[in-house]
Amino acid sequence: MATAQTNARLAWDTVLDLGDDGAPLVARLERALRDAVHAGRVPGGSALPPSRVLAETLGVSRWVVTEVYGQLVAEGFCEARVGSGTRVATGAAAHAVPKHPARAAPVPAGAALRLDLRPGVPDLRHVPRSAWLRALRDALADAPDADLGAPDPAGHPAARTAVVDYLARARSTCASSDDVVVTHGAADGMARLARALRSAGHRAVLVEDPSWGRLRDVARDAGLVPVPVPVDDDGVDVGGLVAAADRTGARAALVTPAHQFPTGVALAPGRRDALVSWARDVDGLVIEDDYDAEFRYDRRPVAALQGHDPGRVALLGSLSKTVSPALGLGWLVLPPRWRVRLGELAGGPEPSTIDQLALGGFLTGGGYERHLRAARGRFRRRRAALLDALAAALPGLPVTGLAAGLHVVLGLPDGVTAAAVVAAAAERDVAVGDLRRYRVTASPGPASPREALVVGYGNLADARVEEAVAGLAAAVRERSRR
Template sequence: MRGSWATSDGDGSGDQGVDAEGVFGVDLHLEPAGPGLRRGLTDALREAVRGGRLAPGTRLPSSRSLAADLGIARNTVAESYADLVAEGWLTARQGSGTRVADRALPPVPDRPAPRGRTPGGPTYSLVPGTPDLASFPRAQWLRAARRALAAAPHDALGYGDPRGRVELRAALAAYLSRARGVRADPERVVICSGFAHGVKLLAEVLRARGSGDALAVESYGLDVHWNLVERAGLRTLPLPLDDHGTRTDAPPADAAAMLLTPAHQFPIGVALRPERRAAAVDWARRTGRLILEDDYDGEFRYDRQPIGALQDLAPDHVAYLGTASKSLAPGLRLGWLVLPPSLAAETARHLGGTTTGVLDQLTLAEFLVSGDYDRHVRAARLRYRRRRDELVAALAERAPDVEVTGIAAGLHAVLRLPPGTEQAVVRAAAWHGLAVHGLSRYRHPATPATTRAPDALVVGYATPPDHAWAGTLEALCRALP
C-alpha cells in the first residue's frame, strides 16, 4: 500500500494546500549522505531516531514540507518515510500524520552522588533562601499573565528601554512607596534578573567610577554575592560585628560603598539599630559614597511593626535592591533597583540587554496592580508565622537548651548551640536525612576570630513544602543535642 500512503502526503491530511501543511510537524535538521538521496535521507532519519534527537511520538513534517526544506523530490521523502515505517522506526496513520514510533529507551546509567551527599540527596531541607515553592500562586499568576499579554502593546515585544518595562517600573514604584517606605519614581527604577544580577551591576558601576576599590560587607552573608563583587573588580571587606549586630560607624577608608541587610540581617536575623542606620547614612553623605540596601525579605514580619527601608533616610545615597525570590519564587529571575538619579542611567548602560523577559515583567506588573501580590504575601506571612511558632514550640519541648533567635521577621531562624557542637549537629542532621547549614558557613573569610558569632544553625523554615513540614521538624529535633 505504499502508493496510497504516499499520495496522502504522509500526514493523513490529504492535499490541503501549503498553508495547512506548513503548521504540521517540526523543523528538522538532516544532512542526507551516501550513494543516493533516498538511501541517504533514510539513513539520516533512522540515525536521528536511534540517537534520540527525534523522541518517540514526535510528528514529522509532511513529505511536501520536508522535500521543500531539503530541495529534493517529494516522492523521495515519501519513499524514505515508507521504508522507515516498514522497519518500525516510524508510524503513519490517517489523520495523525507520520510520527516516530514508541520504542523502549535505553536505561540511564547510574551517576555517583555528589561528594558530601547520600544517593538521592537529603529527604528534608531547611537550607535558607527559598520560600515554599509548592505554594507559588500558579492560578493567579496564569490569570495575570493572560491579562498582561492581552493588554500588551505590540512594541512591548521589542528591545525597549534597558531599564525595563515602564508598566513594571511604575507598579513597583507605587508598591514600594506604600509597603516599604521607599522614595521611588519609575525613572529611578531599573529591572534586573534578581539580587545577584543587581549587585553585580552596581559593583561594575562603582568600579568604573573609581571612587574606591572595595565594598564593605557584613561579616556574615552569602559568599556567592562576595564572589560576584570581587569578579567585578572590587575587594570585599567585612564590617565589625558585636552583640547588637553590624557596626557601621567606621567603614574602611577605601570602601566605595557598604552592602547592608538593615531590615533583617542575613543570616544572624537582627535589625540594624536606629543609631547604626543613622551612622551609615551620615558616612554616605559625608563621603559621597553609596549604601547598597538588600531588602530581601522585608515583607515578612511577625511580632513587630514593619521596619521601613533605609533608603527613605537618604534616597540620594542609597541604592535599594529588591527581589521576588522570597515573596514569589527565585526561578522567576525578577529583581529591581531603586537608584539615586545620578546612578540610574549609568546602571542601565551596564545592563547590556540582559534584563528579564518582557512577558514576565508585564505579568508581575499586572500581579501588583491587581492586588494579587498583596493577597499572596499576606497569606504567605500567616503560613510562615504558623511554621515559626511550631518550630519554637517543638524546640521548647524537645531541645529546651537551644536558644532560638532572629524570629521576629523573615523566613529563617538562628538556633544557638553549645560551643564546639555546630559541625557535629550538621553531620547528625545529614544522618537523619536533613540538609541544614551551620552559621559558620556564612562567615566572611576575613572576619577576625574575636568578632565571630557563636556556634549555631541557620534554619530556613519556609523552605519545606507543607506535606514535608512535620517530617522536617522531627528530623531537626532528632539531630539537636
C-alpha cells in the same frame, strides 16, 4: 547525555559530567551546566531539555533539575518563557556569575534531602501559579505590538511604575519610575551595580560578616574587594564600618537593614542614621539588600533605608524569597547619578518584556500583596510550631532572631560543631545550614559567637515540622556524646 530528539537550537545532546566529589547533586548539576556554557558546548539561546527529560537521562529526581533551572533563571544565566521552556540566555558565558566552591553557595549542602530546614528558600508548595499564569496571559494578550520588540534595558515603563508604586506603599521608599531598573533578581541587580561602581573608580565594598555569599561573590567578580564588617545584636557595626572604610578607602557598603542574614537582627535606628551620614560624608553609596523584609510577624516591617536618603541608598529587591526564584524577576532602585552611570554600561540580557508586563499586572492587580498576606500567616504559624518543637526536643539551647523572615539561629552545646551536626542531620534526611559558611573571614577568632545552625522553615511542610526537628535533635545529641 543523549536523547532521540535533536535540533540545531536544542542542547539536549550535550554531555554533562556531574562528577562524584561529594557535593550535593544540585550543586554538581548547576556546575556542569555552567561549565558546558563557558566551554562553548551550549551556546547562548540554546533550549535546555525539559526538567523531566533531563532528570530521566541523568538518573536524578526532577526536583534537582527544577531547582537548578530556577537558580540559573533567577541569575539571568537562563531564561524561562511560557511555551518555549528554559533557554540559555544570550551572552550568558560573558555575564554569568562564576562559582566559588570555597565560599557560601546559593544552594547549601543537603539541598536534595527530604526534610528541608535550609535558609533562604520560600514555600515552593504555595507559589501562586494561577495568579501568575493569569498575569502572563493578560500581558501577552494586551501588549501593544510596539511592546513586542527588544526590551528596554532599564525595564518596561509599566513594570517600573508598578514596582515604584508598590515599594512606596509597602516599604516607604521615595523614588520615581525613572529610578527603577527591572532585573533578573537581586544577584543580577548587584552585578550591574558593582560594574557601575568599578567603572566609577571604586575598588572595594564593605560587607556584613556574616552575610549571604551570592551578592559578595558578584561584587568580587566585578572587581570589587569585599571588606568584612562585624555584625552584633544591633546590626552592622557602623563604627567598625567607618574604621574599615578609612583603612581601605571603600565608599560603598552592602547591608541588610530590615532583617540581617543570617543573624536575624534589625539595624538599630541610631545606626541607620549613622550609616547614611557616613555615606554623605564620604560621597559614598549604601546598597540595601531588602532580603525577606516583607515577612515580619510581630509588627509592621520597618521602612526601607532608601526612603531615608534616596540620593545615597540603592535598593535591591526580588521575587526570589517571597514567591520563587524560578520567576527570575527583581528590581534595583537607584539614586539618579548611579542610574545614569548604569545606563552607560553594557549589561546582560534583560528580563523578557512579557515577564515584566506580567510583573506589573501582578503588582497593580493586588496578586502579589494577597500572596504576601497569605504567606505571612503561614510562616507565622510555622515559625511558632518550629520554636515549640525546638524547645521540646532541644531544651536549653538558645534560639535567636527577630519574629521575621524564613529562618532562626540555633546555638549548639559547647564542644559541638555545626559542621558535624549538619553532616549527622543529612544522614537523617534533614538539610540545615551551618552559620560559619556565611562568614567572610575564614577564622572569626576567639570572640566569635558559639557554634550555631541557621534553621530555615520557608520550604518545610507544616506536617513535617516535628519530624524535621526530631531528626535535627537526634543529630545534635549524637554529636554531643562524642
